[in-house]
Amino acid sequence: MIDYKININGLDVDAHYTEANVKEIFIPLLEKLTELQKKKSKRILVILAAPPGAGKSTLCSYLEKLSKETENVKEIQAIGMDGFHRLQEYLTSHKTIRDGEEILMVKIKGAPETFDLPLLIERIQKVTSGENCGWPIYDRTLHNPVDNVITVTSDIILLEGNYLLLNESGWTDIEKYADYTILLKANEDMLRNRLINRKAASGNSIEVATSFVDYSDMVNVRTCLQKSKKADLILEVLEDSTYKSILN
Template identity: 70%
Template structure:
């Protein structure tokens, strides 16, 4: 099934096989629908994956599929990327990487470049408030846009790199989830995807490759090595199809 969508200001072309839709995605939507009905309140689902794994596109597709499938509750997909610190902040604040003090903008996308406290506060509000504003990140602006969407659905699917990260501060996030999903993939496969995506943002291949190798791949390794086990684990295969490799 071909799927074309705008993600963070960029056009994305994706494909999901009928087998994947019928055997993984629709059963997942039915499971979440049953969970929401059992709890009789809004539920929060968290999907965590390393950079380049296609999590934003998949969540957007699951939202569309939920609205087109009989017998399931429509879900709303949102992301944690709206909690990037603003470009102005990152260019004038520093952090330590490999024993060297650097500007935070040089490793934009690393855990320390997000406003974790603000994100925690908004996440806690998801199941407490009927409707609330939620930020998005626009890659063409290189900045978050606050209150860009309204969270209103009974099933909210939150995606992000570090939602299952088992490190101080971040390890508190998943306790607010009613259900968790993880996506894993081969590091080299993710590297190629990230270089292509960075180049689409207006960078040369050389500049895109340098940034990905210095910054993004550190984040990829962090996600793959230090994330908690999820209720459902999916894997992106070498042919870009998705398979289920673990379910609680």
């Protein structure tokens, strides 16, 4: 087992990957992306979509690290769509409809409508044009995005997020910028437990974390699992946090 410790969006994460997954899935993926970039002779954009709690940010961070340590593959640069959350001030002053009731958007923060989709697409266009540009991150301790923390420079960009393959109006525009797509799937109950623990780790009680996850996060989990389009590569995250490749 390979231990990987990283700070993701302001929270410390302890992840573990098996040597089998690294050898049989991760390195072959890096080799495939290297060949694809060489073939296209330009910057390529790889999209990785996954439901909340599936470990997508940590996995992409690890793949970036692995690319730097593996011979004969090009370095990838991992970025995320979480930096395109709308500001907390916006979410606490704007409303949306959920189950026929008008509510403040902050109550369902993390849902598709709480992201600034036009700004995300605008920045993706800059990335795919080959421009070295700034990219935001989301800081869970600040509860807000911070712009231009990352400078996009690599020839292989790995963009992760919940709704990048969402089969809904507006979101479907994103896939046309992708050169390769990856989709993570996982069991709903496992994701629920992970999300409650993560929400509690950011300073909430278990009761508050559970209430928020059941009201908001699990709706987003089901949206991702049920409404994401197929991808070039589909990986299932198992209960023991190992990965299984699913034939598409």
